[in-house]
Amino acid sequence: MKILLVDDSRTIRNIQKNILAKLEHKEIDEAADGVEALVKLDEFSPDLILLDWNMPNMDGYTFLQTIRKNGVKTPVIMCTTEAEKTRVVQAIQAGANNYVVKPFSTETMAEKIEQTMKKVAAGA
Numbered sequence: 164m165k166i167l168l169v170d171d172s173r174t175i176r177n178i179q180k181n182i183l184a185k186l187e188h189k190e191i192d193e194a195a196d197g198v199e200a201l202v203k204l205d206e207f208s209p210d211l212i213l214l215d216w217n218m219p220n221m222d223g224y225t226f227l228q229t230i231r232k233n234g235v236k237t238p239v240i241m242c243t244t245e246a247e248k249t250r251v252v253q254a255i256q257a258g259a260n261n262y263v264v265k266p267f268s269t270e271t272m273a274e275k276i277e278q279t280m281k282k283v284a285a286g287a
């Protein structure tokens with residue numbers, strides 16, 4: 164499964180990559196903002212996107228709104244901080260399929276991915 168990591172923090176992307184590697188996910192690509200993510204969406208055709216909210220150039224919320232408006236159905240897991248938790252409802256309304264609160268454990272990430280892909284497969 165191809166996973167696109169979208170976060171302006173290289174450190175966070177590296178942590179996510181390590182977690183995903185433990186879960187045997189090796190087809191990973193990265194983007195540092197929404198603009199780059201739009202390009203990667205075309206080039207890499209991910210099966211899943213892990214999306215940060217706060218980023219320069221184009222934030223995660225705008226990216227999400229943009230791709231859903233364009234009919235892109237790729238599952239999106241919004242990665243929020245504890246302080247941004249109130250934005251979860253907004254993200255779900257904009258078309259996020261799930262969310263995870265940073266920092267997350269390997270177990271939590273595994274659960275969220277499984278949950279999300281099951282939901283999407285069931286058409287929910």
Ligand SMILES: [Mg+2]
Nearest residue numbers: 171215217218
């Ligand atoms: Mg950020």
